[in-house]
Amino acid sequence: MKISDKKSVDVGSVWWFWFSTNAFAVDKRLRHILRVLPHDPRCRFCNAPFQGVGSIIVRILFGKQRSALNPRYCNLCEIASREFPGGAEVEMSMLFIDIRGSTALSEKMSPTEFSQVINRFYAAATKVIVEEDGLVEKLAGDEVAAFWGAGFAGPDYIKRTINVAQKLLRVMEQQKIPVGIGVHAGTAYFGAMGTTEGLTDISAKGEEVNTAARLASKAATGEIIVSEQALQKTDIDSSQLESRSLELKGISGLVPVRVLHGL
Numbered sequence: 001m002k003i004s005d006k007k008s009v010d011v012g013s014v015w016w017f018w019f020s021t022n023a024f025a026v027d028k029r030l031r032h033i034l035r036v037l038p039h040d041p042r043c044r045f046c047n048a049p050f051q052g053v054g055s056i057i058v059r060i061l062f063g064k065q066r067s068a069l070n071p072r073y074c075n076l077c078e079i080a081s082r083e084f085p086g087g088a089e090v091e092m093s094m095l096f097i098d099i100r101g102s103t104a105l106s107e108k109m110s111p112t113e114f115s116q117v118i119n120r121f122y123a124a125a126t127k128v129i130v131e132e133d134g135l136v137e138k139l140a141g142d143e144v145a146a147f148w149g150a151g152f153a154g155p156d157y158i159k160r161t162i163n164v165a166q167k168l169l170r171v172m173e174q175q176k177i178p179v180g181i182g183v184h185a186g187t188a189y190f191g192a193m194g195t196t197e198g199l200t201d202i203s204a205k206g207e208e209v210n211t212a213a214r215l216a217s218k219a220a221t222g223e224i225i226v227s228e229q230a231l232q233k234t235d236i237d238s239s240q241l242e243s244r245s246l247e248l249k250g251i252s253g254l255v256p257v258r259v260l261h262g263l
Contacts, residue, residue, distance in 0.1 A: 186230075226258050
């Protein structure tokens with residue numbers, strides 16, 4: 001996002017318009033272009049690659065390179081997030097994918113072998129997410145989290161998220177990595193926030209995000225648990241899908257969900 005005079009800017013409105021509408025179309029087209037350049041790792045916000053020929057192209061043409069302060073972002077995105085902290089409440093979809101039985105899996109492998117599994121998991125998941133206009137929110141432990149909004153993923157962003165979940169199951173089955181997935185949709189706070197390390201992170205926070213994480217924790221290997229709240233905002237016919245009512249930590253009452261599998 002290019003903002004020339006930060007003193008006159010309503011930062012919350014900027015984040016909301018970027019995430020929820022077609023504003024900043026030039027930046028979003030660039031994000032689409034950068035995602036096809038080789039190769040990972042890349043900026044979690046704009047998709048600028050940090051290695052290979054792609055990194056040379058973006059450095060020469062756009063002045064983008066890996067930030068020395070926050071290696072998750074390019075230098076320009078890191079500067080923008082630091083200079084314009086804040087965010088807005090936006091409608092979004094969220095996806096959490098976890099490796100099932102990671103503790104037992106690690107006990108059967110050497111530390112090096114297990115780290116290789118985790119790296120394959122991260123690489124495969126982020127590739128699918130980035131290709132479908134998702135923002136990777138977190139790579140931690142045995143989990144990847146991502147979210148989508150109408151501004152960069154289109155009006156059917158929730159349906160796209162569910163389709164991504166099914167694609168992820170197929171990819172992980174090919175990789176022989178056992179996973180479960182949770183998908184939810186609702187209002188969350190999105191923007192640039194400070195971290196305990198003194199860095200700035202572009203992320204999503206709120207109870208709806210926590211709900212998505214808890215849904216993933218309930219999914220068995222090969223399952224996608226999707227909240228009814230998310231499905232009701234799509235044109236997907238869920239009448240033939242398995243129905244469950246789940247108890248989730250921190251939520252009063254049962255949460256109605258449907259269970260999907262990879263196709």
